[in-house]
Amino acid sequence: MTETLDTLIVGAGCVGAAVAYALRDRGDAVFVVDAEAGPGRGMTSRNSGVIHAGIYYPADSLKTRLCRRGNRMLYAFAERFEVPVARTGKYVVAQDEEGIACLETLKRENAEVPLAWAPRIPDGIRARRALFSPTTGIVDPHVFVERLLTISSAEVLYHQRVTSLRPEGDGVAVTIDGERYLARRVFNCAGLDAAGLTRDVRHHFARGAYFQIAIPADLQVPALVYPAVPKKSPSLGIHLTRNIHGEAYLGPDIEWIESPSFALDPGRGPAFFEAARQYLPWLEPDHLQPGYTGIRAKLSRERFSDFTFVREGRLGQLVHCLGIESPGLTSSLAIGEYLAERVDAGV
Numbered sequence: 001m002t003e004t005l006d007t008l009i010v011g012a013g014c015v016g017a018a019v020a021y022a023l024r025d026r027g028d029a030v031f032v033v034d035a036e037a038g039p040g041r042g043m044t045s046r047n048s049g050v051i052h053a054g055i056y057y058p059a060d061s062l063k064t065r066l067c068r069r070g071n072r073m074l075y076a077f078a079e080r081f082e083v084p085v086a087r088t089g090k091y092v093v094a095q096d097e098e099g100i101a102c103l104e105t106l107k108r109e110n111a112e113v114p115l116a117w118a119p120r121i122p123d124g125i126r127a128r129r130a131l132f133s134p135t136t137g138i139v140d141p142h143v144f145v146e147r148l149l150t151i152s153s154a155e156v157l158y159h160q161r162v163t164s165l166r167p168e169g170d171g172v173a174v175t176i177d178g179e180r181y182l183a184r185r186v187f188n189c190a191g192l193d194a195a196g197l198t199r200d201v202r203h204h205f206a207r208g209a210y211f212q213i214a215i216p217a218d219l220q221v222p223a224l225v226y227p228a229v230p231k232k233s234p235s236l237g238i239h240l241t242r243n244i245h246g247e248a249y250l251g252p253d254i255e256w257i258e259s260p261s262f263a264l265d266p267g268r269g270p271a272f273f274e275a276a277r278q279y280l281p282w283l284e285p286d287h288l289q290p291g292y293t294g295i296r297a298k299l300s301r302e303r304f305s306d307f308t309f310v311r312e313g314r315l316g317q318l319v320h321c322l323g324i325e326s327p328g329l330t331s332s333l334a335i336g337e338y339l340a341e342r343v344d345a346g347v
């Protein structure tokens with residue numbers, strides 16, 4: 001006999017965990033399954049750990065809306081449930097007229113968020129002009145995901161790989177490690193693998209490398225420094241980011257790959273050095289050590305693509321979360337809220 005489940009969430013990354021958290025008071029029996037041995041082992045633990053302000057995307061996009069709301073929700077959640085965060089703020093720096101024009105556009109298009117011209121350029125970085133975003137910060141993604149899952153009271157099962165999801169009647173037929181189940185509704189939050197569990201969508205994989213850097217002890221360098229990039233740039237440029245443990249990294253760059261592999265080519269180091277040297281004039285090649293890589297799940301190589309939620313089945317009972325690349329960590333609580341509200345309202 002096929003075992004039946006109430007609500008199943010595929011993936012214990014920040015998005016799956018946030019959906020479980022958003023459903024916590026609805027009386028559903030929620031199961032979260034993940035192919036790995038613990039939570040947050042996918043994109044959630046291989047990123048910059050930045051709480052973004054939502055300034056880079058089209059104004060009417062879900063990325064802008066959910067990032068801005070997610071930013072506020074994440075700080076509030078962290079304060080309430082003791083998740084390590086730091087409101088570091090972030091500098092976006094320009095070295096020439098072209099860069100200054102990018103900053104002017106960024107400022108003009110983000111009138112509703114706090115974003116100001118930096119009155120002075122901090123010691124330790126070089127810039128002709130800089131914008132300062134005071135609501136940008138950093139979070140510990142591991143603690144965040146663990147807290148979400150604990151508070152959600154969902155049943156979380158690891159080493160469980162979902163290989164197929166199909167609407168069947170009013171429910172969803174699910175195959176987990178060769179066993180068949182029927183669920184009332186399913187959220188596919190499988191990150192890099194989410195598109196593989198749909199009928200016809202595919203993700204394009206963009207790997208980004210990080211190099212760890214040593215910052216000389218006598219220098220006061222801000223935690224987050226981003227270069228000014230043109231609006232159509234596929235990434236935010238190689239930036240300086242500090243994680244919650246104080247370690248400094250440069251990254252990520254962008255390299256298209258056919259299938260996910262987290263290998264890091266140390267030969268990419270010189271390009272990182274050249275890019276970061278523009279705004280870190282004290283940087284020396286031997287300050288860089290290979291760090292780690294992350295892979296973005298993108299829906300297009302050429303164009304902006306938004307967070308995309310596809311619902312399948314007569315009642316929309318199968319929900320696929322697709323293209324949840326940056327700023328997905330920041331947006332996760334707002335994504336959970338957004339999906340839970342729509343499911344409740346039957347839209």
Ligand SMILES: Cc1cc2nc3c(=O)[nH]c(=O)nc-3n(C[C@H](O)[C@H](O)[C@H](O)COP(=O)(O)OP(=O)(O)OC[C@H]3O[C@@H](n4cnc5c(N)ncnc54)[C@H](O)[C@@H]3O)c2cc1C
Pocket residue numbers: 010011012013014015016033034035036039040041042043044045046047048049050051052160161162163189190191192193194208252293294295296297324325326327328329330331
């Ligand atoms: C290089 C890089 C930098 C980034 N920087 C930032 C940043 O600074 N700030 C920000 O807000 N966002 C950032 N992001 C985006 C953010 O990391 C992601 O949007 C977010 O982590 C997506 O979370 P997720 O839960 O959807 O995916 P994941 O974290 O990948 O979780 C998916 C989970 O599903 C599991 N899974 C996969 N397939 C299956 C299966 N078949 N069966 C069962 N389980 C399965 C995986 O094991 C994994 O645990 C960055 C991303 C990258 C790649």
